[in-house]
Amino acid sequence: MFLTPESDGAPSAGATWRQLFDERACNPPIWSISTDKLLLDYSGVWRYRELILPIPEQYVVSRPEGNTGLYPVGIENCGAGRSGHRQIGIYAGLERLFLKHEGENPTGSFKDRGMTVGVTMANVLGAKAVACASTGNTSAALASYASQAGMSGIVFLPAGNVAGGKLAQSLAYGAKAIQIAGDFDDAMRLVEQVCNDLGIYLLNSLNPFRVEGQKAIGFEILQQLDWQAPDWLVLPAGNLGNTSAIGKAFRQAYQLSLINHLPRIASIQAAGANPFYRSYMQGFAKRESVHADTLATAIKIGDPVSYTRARRVIEESDGIVEEVSDDEILAAKAVIDRAGIGCEPASAATLAGIRKLVARGVIKHDEQVVGILTGTLLKDSKTGIPQEVSGDVIAATIDAVRGVLSE
Ligand code: F0G
Numbered sequence: 593m594f595l596t597p598e599s600d601g602a603p604s605a606g607a608t609w610r611q612l613f614d615e616r617a618c619n620p621p622i623w624s625i626s627t628d629k630l631l632l633d634y635s636g637v638w639r640y641r642e643l644i645l646p647i648p649e650q651y652v653v654s655r656p657e658g659n660t661g662l663y664p665v666g667i668e669n670c671g672a673g674r675s676g677h678r679q680i681g682i683y684a685g686l687e688r689l690f691l692k693h694e695g696e697n698p699t700g701s702f703k704d705r706g707m708t709v710g711v712t713m714a715n716v717l718g719a720k721a722v723a724c725a726s727t728g729n730t731s732a733a734l735a736s737y738a739s740q741a742g743m744s745g746i747v748f749l750p751a752g753n754v755a756g757g758k759l760a761q762s763l764a765y766g767a768k769a770i771q772i773a774g775d776f777d778d779a780m781r782l783v784e785q786v787c788n789d790l791g792i793y794l795l796n797s798l799n800p801f802r803v804e805g806q807k808a809i810g811f812e813i814l815q816q817l818d819w820q821a822p823d824w825l826v827l828p829a830g831n832l833g834n835t836s837a838i839g840k841a842f843r844q845a846y847q848l849s850l851i852n853h854l855p856r857i858a859s860i861q862a863a864g865a866n867p868f869y870r871s872y873m874q875g876f877a878k879r880e881s882v883h884a885d886t887l888a889t890a891i892k893i894g895d896p897v898s899y900t901r902a903r904r905v906i907e908e909s910d911g912i913v914e915e916v917s918d919d920e921i922l923a924a925k926a927v928i929d930r931a932g933i934g935c936e937p938a939s940a941a942t943l944a945g946i947r948k949l950v951a952r953g954v955i956k957h958d959e960q961v962v963g964i965l966t967g968t969l970l971k972d973s974k975t976g977i978p979q980e981v982s983g984d985v986i987a988a989t990i991d992a993v994r995g996v997l998s999e
């Protein structure tokens with residue numbers, strides 16, 4: 593159908609879509625009297641349902657999710673009253689920078705967007721049990737949505753490599769957590785086999801419906817920018833599901849004339865978990881895998897399953913793959929945290945990558961850039977955060993406080 597963007601002045605299918613999505617975004621979420629349809633319109637995923645999964649409403653399993661903040665943090669576009677946020681733009685070296693905080697989703701990461709669609713499909717199929725391998729965020733989202741739908745959730749985790757907040761979520765939401773003596777890549781191989789043998793519905797990003805849901809991050813960013821595509825979209829990359837999903841969303845938005853150019857996509861890997869970067873550096877001549885090692889446990893992945901789809905996204909968007917060290921990740925995280933926004937370590941790879949690409953002159957300092965923060969700071973309260981309050985416990989008196997503040 594709509595294969596090329598329309599020429600200027602022609603009746604625009606893009607305008608019709610924009611109007612539909614904008615009307616839905618304006619529906620106020622009045623919970624007590626709302627119909628299911630209004631709730632769907634309020635979800636930052638199901639608002640775009642025609643482009644994601646057109647399905648009768650009674651099957652949809654939604655919190656709802658999405659509607660996450662898009663923070664203007666560049667030197668120029670950081671408005672009055674946000675001087676603290678401007679520190680991020682200064683660190684990046686960019687005039688116009690936005691950070692999309694997917695940590696503001698119901699379970700604290702972007703995974704909710706794919707999970708609402710994946711669990712909805714499991715619901716349609718009448719699945720009783722769903723499973724995934726995970727570095728922690730997918731499992732937290734699966735556990736939440738499976739419980740909402742009354743299904744059993746089973747999560748396969750690399751033992752000792754899942755941040756405490758994420759593990760706590762999976763357990764609290766009632767999933768069966770199975771710890772593997774191995775890394776994420778081992779867990780991934782195992783869960784595929786388990787799902788095949790035992791007839792359990794697989795909800796890793798190999799599942800195409802998960803990817804369809806994650807496209808909504810891309811649509812929502814475009815809508816928040818009033819359908820003006822940015823020059824660059826930068827995100828952390830592990831299993832490469834998100835790179836695939838965002839790229840697909842932009843491709844679709846372009847084909848439907850929702851936008852008039854494709855943003856360039858930059859996928860950022862941790863240097864100790866960089867198989868995609870290694871392949872990219874050889875012009876994708878060979879699919880690489882590594883034994884992954886990084887303190888950003890969310891992206892500690894050595895053999896990403898969505899390699900082929902993500903490669904296509906980088907190639908067709910004239911994109912780039914970059915790597916950043918753990919020290920660069922921690923430094924960027926400290927900047928995001930101190931600005932009052934906060935994120936988990938893997939998410940900070942975004943800002944570390946942007947800074948590096950700007951310094952290298954790949955991203956120009958006046959280009960418009962959107963970076964994705966994939967998870968909330970609360971997921972991992974250990975890495976890169978002081979573990980103790982400095983100073984002694986003081987008496988509860990004003991004099992004692994004066995003493996501390998004058999130090
Ligand atoms: N950031 C965070 C916080 C993540 O949890 C993940 C992936 C990524 C980035 C990378 O996204 O895999 O689509 O390239 N987490 C998965 C999980 C692997 O199991 O939660 P990707």
